[in-house]
Amino acid sequence: xxxxxxxxxxxxxxxxxxxxxxxxxxxxxxxxxxxxxxxxxxxxxxxxxxxxxxxxxxxxxxxxxxxxxxxxxxxxxxxxxxxxxxxxxxxxxxxxxxxxxxxxxxxxxxxxxxxxxxxxxxxxxxxxxxxxxxxxxxxxxxxxxxxxxxxxxxxxxxxxxxxxxxxxxxxxxxxxxxxxxxxxxxxxxxxxxxxxxxxxxxxxxxxxxxxxxxxxxxxxxxxxxxxxxxxxxxxxxxxxxxxxxxxxxxxxxxxxxxxxxxxxxxxxxxxxxxxxxxxxxxxxxxxxxxxxxxxxxxxxxxxxxxxxxxxxxxxxxxxxxxxxxxxxxxxxxxxx
Amino acid sequence: xxxxxxxxxxxxxxxxxxxxxxxxxxxxxxxxxxxxxxxxxxxxxxxxxxxxxxxxxxxxxxxxxxxxxxxxxxxxxxxxxxxxxxxxxxxxxxxxxxxxxxxxxxxxxxxxxxxxxxxxxxxxxxxxxxxxxxxxxxxxxxxxxxxxxxxxxxxxxxxxxxxxxxxxxxxxxxxxxxxxxxxxxxxxxxxxxxxxxxxxxxxxxxxxxxxxxxxxxxxxxxxxxxxxxxxxxxxxxxxxxxxxxxxxxxxxxxxxxxxxxxxxxxxxxxxxxxxxxxxxxxxxxxxxxxxxxxxxxxxxxxxxxxxxxxxxxxxxxxxxxxxxxxxxxxxxxxxxxxxxxxxxxxxxxxxxxxxxxxxxxxxxxxxxxxxxxxxxxxxxxxxxxxxxxxxxxxxxxxxxxxxxxxxxxxxxxxxxxxxxxxxxxxxxxxxxxxxxxxxxxxxxxxxxxxxxxxxxxxxxxxxxxxxxxxxxxxxxxxxxxxxxxxxxxxxxxxxxxxxxxxxxxxxxxxxxxxxxxxxxxxxxxxxxxxxxxxxxxxxxxxxxxxxxxxxxxxxxxxxxxxxxxxxxxxxxxxxxxxxxxxxxxxxxxxxxxxxxx
Numbered sequence: 001x002x003x004x005x006x007x008x009x010x011x012x013x014x015x016x017x018x019x020x021x022x023x024x025x026x027x028x029x030x031x032x033x034x035x036x037x038x039x040x041x042x043x044x045x046x047x048x049x050x051x052x053x054x055x056x057x058x059x060x061x062x063x064x065x066x067x068x069x070x071x072x073x074x075x076x077x078x079x080x081x082x083x084x085x086x087x088x089x090x091x092x093x094x095x096x097x098x099x100x101x102x103x104x105x106x107x108x109x110x111x112x113x114x115x116x117x118x119x120x121x122x123x124x125x126x127x128x129x130x131x132x133x134x135x136x137x138x139x140x141x142x143x144x145x146x147x148x149x150x151x152x153x154x155x156x157x158x159x160x161x162x163x164x165x166x167x168x169x170x171x172x173x174x175x176x177x178x179x180x181x182x183x184x185x186x187x188x189x190x191x192x193x194x195x196x197x198x199x200x201x202x203x204x205x206x207x208x209x210x211x212x213x214x215x216x217x218x219x220x221x222x223x224x225x226x227x228x229x230x231x232x233x234x235x236x237x238x239x240x241x242x243x244x245x246x247x248x249x250x251x252x253x254x255x256x257x258x259x260x261x262x263x264x265x266x267x268x269x270x271x272x273x274x275x276x277x278x279x280x281x282x283x284x285x286x287x288x289x290x291x292x293x294x295x296x297x298x299x300x301x302x303x304x305x306x307x308x309x310x311x312x313x314x315x316x317x318x319x320x321x322x323x324x325x326x327x328x329x330x331x332x333x334x335x336x
Numbered sequence: 337x338x339x340x341x342x343x344x345x346x347x348x349x350x351x352x353x354x355x356x357x358x359x360x361x362x363x364x365x366x367x368x369x370x371x372x373x374x375x376x377x378x379x380x381x382x383x384x385x386x387x388x389x390x391x392x393x394x395x396x397x398x399x400x401x402x403x404x405x406x407x408x409x410x411x412x413x414x415x416x417x418x419x420x421x422x423x424x425x426x427x428x429x430x431x432x433x434x435x436x437x438x439x440x441x442x443x444x445x446x447x448x449x450x451x452x453x454x455x456x457x458x459x460x461x462x463x464x465x466x467x468x469x470x471x472x473x474x475x476x477x478x479x480x481x482x483x484x485x486x487x488x489x490x491x492x493x494x495x496x497x498x499x500x501x502x503x504x505x506x507x508x509x510x511x512x513x514x515x516x517x518x519x520x521x522x523x524x525x526x527x528x529x530x531x532x533x534x535x536x537x538x539x540x541x542x543x544x545x546x547x548x549x550x551x552x553x554x555x556x557x558x559x560x561x562x563x564x565x566x567x568x569x570x571x572x573x574x575x576x577x578x579x580x581x582x583x584x585x586x587x588x589x590x591x592x593x594x595x596x597x598x599x600x601x602x603x604x605x606x607x608x609x610x611x612x613x614x615x616x617x618x619x620x621x622x623x624x625x626x627x628x629x630x631x632x633x634x635x636x637x638x639x640x641x642x643x644x645x646x647x648x649x650x651x652x653x654x655x656x657x658x659x660x661x662x663x664x665x666x667x668x669x670x671x672x673x674x675x676x677x678x679x680x681x682x683x684x685x686x687x688x689x690x691x692x693x694x695x696x697x698x699x700x701x702x703x704x705x706x707x708x709x710x711x712x713x714x715x716x717x718x719x720x721x722x723x724x725x726x727x728x729x730x731x732x733x734x735x736x737x738x739x740x741x742x743x744x745x746x747x748x749x750x751x752x753x754x755x756x757x758x759x760x761x762x763x764x765x766x767x768x769x770x771x772x773x774x775x776x777x778x779x780x781x782x783x784x785x786x787x788x789x790x791x792x793x794x795x796x797x798x799x800x801x802x803x804x805x806x807x808x809x810x811x812x813x814x815x816x817x818x819x820x821x822x823x824x825x826x827x828x829x830x831x832x833x834x835x836x837x838x839x840x841x842x843x844x845x846x847x848x849x850x851x852x853x854x855x856x857x858x859x860x861x862x863x864x865x866x867x868x869x870x871x872x873x874x875x876x877x878x879x880x881x882x883x884x885x886x887x888x889x890x891x892x893x894x895x896x897x898x899x900x901x902x903x904x905x906x907x908x909x910x911x912x913x914x915x916x917x918x919x920x921x922x923x924x925x926x927x928x929x930x931x932x933x
Contacts, residue, residue: 151889174884195889211892225894232897263900270899274891299861321861321886324906 001239002037007246008220013044018218020045022207026056026079027221035069042074052077052206054118059105060096067112077116077205078109079149085139086132089125099139106143116203118147123180124173125153126166133176137183146203150180151195174317181313193275194316212271214264222252231258261287262330269326273302273319278310279326290331296322339519340406341590343548345413345428347456348438349446349805353468357438357500358396358414364506365398365410368579377579378414392416393428393534393607395546395577395592402514410513411592413533413548420681422809423626423660426455427607428533430624431548431592434462434517436509437490441467441475441497444773445483446805447746453488462517465490466509471499479773487772520550520590527618528552530587530611535602537657543599546577547592547611550622554587559614560597562605563621568614569597602659630662630678631739631810632685632705632789633722635832636692637674639699639914639923644673650696651675654688661688666723671701671832671914676723679705682789701914701926703832705789710737710813724834727820730871737813739785745796747804749777754799762787763838782811786836790927821846821875823853823929824867828917833929846876849929856925859883864919 013020023045025038042053054077055070070078084090085099097105109117119140123133140148155167168176181191189197190204193212198204210217216229223237233256236242245252259267265287272279284291293309296302301315301322309326311319348354355376362368362377378394398410415421415428429435435456439445456463465484469475481492496512498505522529529552535545547554556574561567573596575583587593599605610621638647648665655661661684663677679685685705692698709721711728712735721727743764745755752769756779759767764781772778788808796804819842823833833853837845846868853866861883868876891899913920 154889170884177885194887194891208892211896217893219893223894225897227893227896234894234897257897266900266903267896270903271891271896274887317885317887318861318883319887320903321883323903324910327903327907328910 001243002033004243004246005221006037006040008252009041009044011246011251012218012220012226018045019047019049021049021215022052022054022210023050024054024056024207025075026054027224029058029061030055031057031065031070032061035066035073038070038075039073046074052116054079054205054207056081057105057109058097059102062097062101062105062108067109067114071113076114077118078114079118079120079147080106080109081120082106082140083120083122084125085136086125086128089128089132092126093122106145110143116147117143117145118149118205119143119145121148121150122153123150123176124168126168128168128172128176130172130175130179134179134183137180141183141187144199146199147205148184148189148197149195150184150197152177177317178313191276191313191316194319196275209275209277212275213277214267214271231256233257261289262332265289265330266323266327269323269330270320272309273311273322273326274316276310276316278302278305278308280307281309282307284330285333288333290333291326291329292331295329296326299325338522338524338588338590340408341411341520342408342434342513342517343411343413343432343520343590343592344434344436344461344513344517345415345432345456346436346438347415347449347452348468349440349443349448352438352440352443352446352449353500354414354438357436357466357468357498358412360500360503360506361398361410361412361510362396362579364503364510365400367396367398372579392536393424393546395533397576397578397592400510400514402511406514408514409591410510411548413592420679420683422451422455423629423680424534424607425452426459427531427624429456429459429461430608430622431531431533432459432461433520434464434513436464436466436513437488438466438468439480439484441469441477441480442472444476444480444776445487445746447744447778447807448805450488450744450746450778451807451809463490464509464512464516465492465495467495467497468500470497471502471504483773483776487778522549522551522589524552524589526551527616528554528611528613529618529622530554531622532605532607532609532611534607535599535605535659537602541572541596543596543602543605543656544581545595545597545599545605545609545611547595549587549589549591549593551589551618552613553589554591554593554595554611556585560595561612561614561617563610563612563618564606564625565604565609567604569599572596572598601656603655606659630660630680630708630722631785632679632681632707633676634679634685634705635666635668635671635674635676635703635723636663636689637668637671637701637703637832637914639701641672643698646696647675647692647698647700650692650698653696654691658688660684668725669829669831671916674701678722682793699923701832701923703926704835704929706836707739707784707786707789709739709816709818709836711735712737721836724820724836725831727836730819736816736818738816738818740782740811740814741785741788741808742811743781743783743788743806743808745779745781745804745806746772746776747779747800749775751800751804752777752779755779755796755804758795758799759783762792784814784816784838785810819870821849822869823849824865824869825853825857825921826862826864826866826917826919828919830916830921832926835929842870843875846870850876850878852928853925854878854880856928857919857921860919862918 053075055075056079058081082102087098152173184197191197192204216227219226222242225234233253235252236254242252265284301318302309302311346354359377393415395413401407413428415425467480484490485492496509529550530547531550532545532547535543538544556571560569575581576593608625612618638644660680663675666676667673711719711721713732714734759781764783766782769777769779817839818836819839821835821837822829850866850868863882864880866878867874913922
């Protein structure tokens with residue numbers, strides 16, 4: 001598998017003169033791969049512009065990871081999947097770690113010398129009250145991480161949890177959303193995307209932001225998605241097919257979709273209302289679409305700043321609704 | 337030779353094997369080659385094949401020899417079986433001298449069998465009972481013969497046993513047709529009188545009308561007169577109906593055939609019309625011509641108001657081929673321009689809706705089907721009301737009457753309880769029942785037509801686990817204590833949701849309608865109250881709570897494509913919703929108000 005991944009790395013990174021700004025090792029438990037492997041991969045994308053190099057870390061495998069080697073390998077940011085500090089809720093989520101292991105790993109990571117730590121938290125968990133959730137956030141604040149991602153639990157139908165379907169009520173989730181916002185902003189964090197908070201501007205995740213502002217990216221590994229700026233493509237999901245394609249010197253791409261102007265405009269809308277950079281009317285115009293913002297502004301969820309339609313705190317919670325409204329209002333500019 | 341012509345039809349309850357029997361007769365007489373053959377030969381519309389129903393009548397000429405070696409011309413006239421098209425059926429039956437009455441040996445006699453048999457008896461047809469599906473392990477031939485004797489009053493010894501599926505008994509059936517059905521009786525020397533039993537619209541040839549020569553002879557190259565409409569046409573082509581049309585010069589007395597004569601629309605040559613010659617016209621037209629009489633009414637609106645013109649064009653085109661469809665332009669406060677339509681029944685309504693959506697690509701909103709009410713006003717005026725929104729103010733009403741039907745339900749006796757409950761719940765009166773077979777009962781009941789226009793048949797099927805059959809005939813108008821229930825969505829009256837409801841039920845009905853709408857209308861950013869009112873007084877209410885959030889938590893790499901596709905799907909979905917004030921109402925909500933449980 002590592003051979004195949006290295007092979008895809010080589011094929012994808014050695015084309016043209018690409019300037020990489022961020023690198024993100026995620027999905028699964030990348031800390032279990034040897035640091036030398038990561039060092040080799042990072043060397044392939046290492047250019048003067050490379051600024052943010054992140055690895056995801058799971059507290060459950062705390063003992064098996066050599067964090068200082070990861071630091072040496074070139075990672076300068078680490079995202080820790082804590083999810084909760086409540087053992088009962090961790091068990092319900094099917095996590096293999098408990099709260100003390102989470103604390104342990106955060107302490108260790110910090111001691112190792114990581115200066116940019118992100119903590120993942122979930123809310124709206126089965127049986128969780130807003131009070132429980134407050135305790136969780138306060139626990140996170142003890143570590144004062146540079147970045148916090150806090151997700152409303154999404155139950156997928158067909159999964160064991162989804163079928164049990166005992167998430168907190170919609171009203172409670174909304175209450176928790178505002179509670180999180182209140183506590184974290186009071187502690188100096190900026191709420192810059194539906195689920196993302198940064199302690200200072202420089203700690204906003206550059207990598208995640210590039211998804212939202214449609215910066216091209218390369219995805220490596222089975223099922224990984226890539227974006228060239230005009231095309232989106234994704235890899236096959238099966239490991240045998242993935243390996244076999246690379247063995248034959250081919251990229252393991254399952255499907256490539258060339259975006260039309262309307263597709264691109266829809267993406268801008270689907271992504272823009274989720275974060276405080278908002279939707280740029282000038283960018284839509286470049287794609288050949290006019291958007292009369294009056295109806296969007298009349299919702300009271302969005303403010304206009306020059307060419308930008310920026311969602312407020314409540315607006316981000318209605319990002320999908322705003323996107324749908326805006327998508328219906330798009331008017332093709334004749335002749336563009 | 338007139339004496340060697342046999343005109344007959346097949347009458348059967350749905351699923352008793354009418355189409356299969358017709359297919360088998362076509363094959364046994366060599367009227368269709370194996371290469372040409374496909375199932376349901378005589379049903380040409382997609383919707384007929386898919387649903388296994390016949391909507392249009394058609395005919396096919398076959399040839400066969402009897403045991404003595406004499407050659408016969410057999411004209412099979414294929415008719416719809418459904419009550420909605422009973423007028424078409426009666427015109428087709430009038431063109432026959434005999435009928436094959438098909439009874440499924442495993443199912444026995446059903447309500448539709450009985451209803452269609454009576455129509456055939458009214459036309460004094462020679463009836464040949466045919467017990468079909470005798471190859472099935474579950475076939476109970478003795479019991480079926482007993483029902484034919486007792487329930488239908490036909491001689492069971494005259495029944496022919498067949499399996500249309502395997503072909504068993506088909507030769508015997510052909511022999512019986514030639515032997516027992518009388519030849520046509522008309523006068524070959526009298527002026528031409530031909531009875532139209534159906535017509536279709538062909539985009540290249542115009543209307544093609546199917547007829548039976550009753551008196552005289554039909555020739556090509558002459559001018560004809562349609563006696564009911566009084567219109568004259570030059571004949572372009574006449575011929576025999578087979579698997580293909582075969583042109584000919586002359587159709588004799590008793591023959592069945594088609595005519596093409598530059599007729600623009602099927603409405604110009606309704607079933608039951610009499611064709612005669614312009615030169616020496618018959619003195620009197622044939623009996624039994626009647627105008628289409630719609631019994632169920634509903635309004636159709638395009639989902640998107642801009643599509644009104646397309647809908648108008650589609651309706652005009654559909655009308656070319658469906659003489660029973662009547663409509664006029666209406667304007668609804670909430671839904672904009674559309675058409676108020678009259679249908680022969682619910683099946684007819686569904687067929688029209690399906691054809692508009694399928695053949696013309698329309699997205700439609702249909703309002704709740706309603707019946708034709710008779711309202712006597714205090715000033716002595718009598719009005720027929722087919723649209724709840726035109727219901728007069730109660731202070732001006734002396735009496736409201738509603739159309740009643742005589743319904744018949746046949747089912748295994750173990751379902752008497754649930755069926756009775758269902759019928760009484762639908763205001764059934766003068767209830768009687770009697771055994772039609774060893775374990776099967778027929779219930780007869782008078783009930784308002786309004787009670788069956790929605791979901792009655794589905795309910796009956798469900799309480800009898802599919803074993804109940806149902807048929808009805810219109811009877812008379814009876815007084816009904818009715819109230820108009822209006823529905824307010826977010827404070828605005830949605831006229832397309834108004835209904836005329838029996839007063840005793842108004843409260844329950846309004847409550848149920850509000851609940852159904854709550855389920856059917858998506859959440860909005862604001863609370864949406866839904867109220868049911870009578871004359872401004874609120875009798876039921878629910879509230880759709882406000883949407884508090886609408887966003888997914890994560891959106892990284894691969895989520896973007898999924899997200900965009902979802903957005904594009906929602907955009908398309910919104911096109912199937914109607915904006916009423918600030919509220920989006922999905923298409924399905926307009927019929928959701930009718931669901932009772």
